Amino acid sequence: MSIGKSPEDDHPTEDTGPAGARADDGPTIGRVLQQARIEAGLTVDEVSAATRVRIPIIHAIEQDDFSRCGGDVYARGHIRTLARAVRVDPAPLLERYATEYGGRPAPTPAAPLFEAERIRPERRRPNWTAAMVAAIVAVIGFVGFTAFNGGDDGAGSPTAGATPAASKSAAKPSTGASRPADPKPDPSDSAIAAAPQDKVTVKVSAPDGRSWISVKDQNGRTLFDGPLEQGDAKSFEDKQRIDLVLGNAGAIDLAVNGKAVEDDFQPGQVERLTYTKGDPAAG
Structure with a gap:
């Protein structure tokens, strides 16, 4: 062996x-x-x-x-x-x-987007000069206002000829002022609802998470290119065509020409879409 x-x-x-x-x-x-x-x-x-x-x-x-x-x-x-x-x-x-x-992995929150498409806003430095000028103007205005009111002794006395009844009526608030004003409709929603027939109108909202979007008109001009935070919405309009790129399509809701678009986009999915004055059509 x-x-x-x-x-x-x-x-x-x-x-x-x-x-x-x-x-x-x-x-x-x-x-x-x-x-x-x-x-x-x-x-x-x-x-x-x-x-x-x-x-x-x-x-x-x-x-x-x-x-x-x-x-x-x-x-x-x-x-x-x-x-x-x-x-x-x-x-x-x-x-x-x-x-x-x-x-197949479980869906994850759309916190960081694709590394290729992450856009970080530039941090701006505070403008201390403008703040100092505003503070000086506020101090000068306060001093002038105080000096003016202090020298006018008769400012608090009633005007000659004014009756007590007139003073009460002026001091009494109107009943109509206590009613809350009717809430104004969201400008973007109103624009979508009243979408003109001779243009294409697209509303992009992110109710389910953060996404990156790029929007161009018929001439290839960029209308928007950057992140769309959760809860934000933007509307775009062109005479002929709107081209979209959605970085995290699963977090996006679309409304085109006043109608909601039904889709089955998944989290993390990249979609390229085109919409015209007619029916919505995928690009």
Whole structure:
């Protein structure tokens, strides 16, 4: 009996991918996306410009590294976006991702948006000069007002010829003033309800969470590009067409030409939509 390798040691072990995926299962998710991009004649820069996904993230996904996506929800969103950009059906890739990386994740709050589309408002420094000028003006006005009232001794006496009855009637508040004013309708809601027939009007609201949106008119001019906080709403109008990009579509409600749009958008999903003067139509 000799001491050495066992018969099993002479056979190489099968290469396994993440979460037990074997090499004979076919090309990986990243390899499929990379090959489709090359066959479509697109560079990584062109795909990044079309999808707004950063170039380092695209390179990482094509190497099957999803750690830079920020979580499963965003990884699935990036896979879906890149697959559509290179004209590949995203359903098999998403199913494979669910199998190899732990299944479909539970929805998470839309706190940080896609890393490629996060916009941070610039912090402005306080204008101390303007504050000091305003304070000086307020002090001078107060001193002048006090000096003027102190020198006028007869200011508090009743005016000659005024009767007690007239004074009482002037001091008595009117009954109509105590009634609360009718609440004014929300300008954006009124604008949507009275949407003109010769224009396209779109109202975007975020009742379920924070989202990033980009809005352009028929000429490609940007009407808005930035975050929409939870509870906020914005309305846009153009003569022919409104183009939308929704970064976290599951948190968005849309009303187009005065009518609510029914959708099944998911959290973290990126959607590109176009609406005209006629019926709403997905872009």
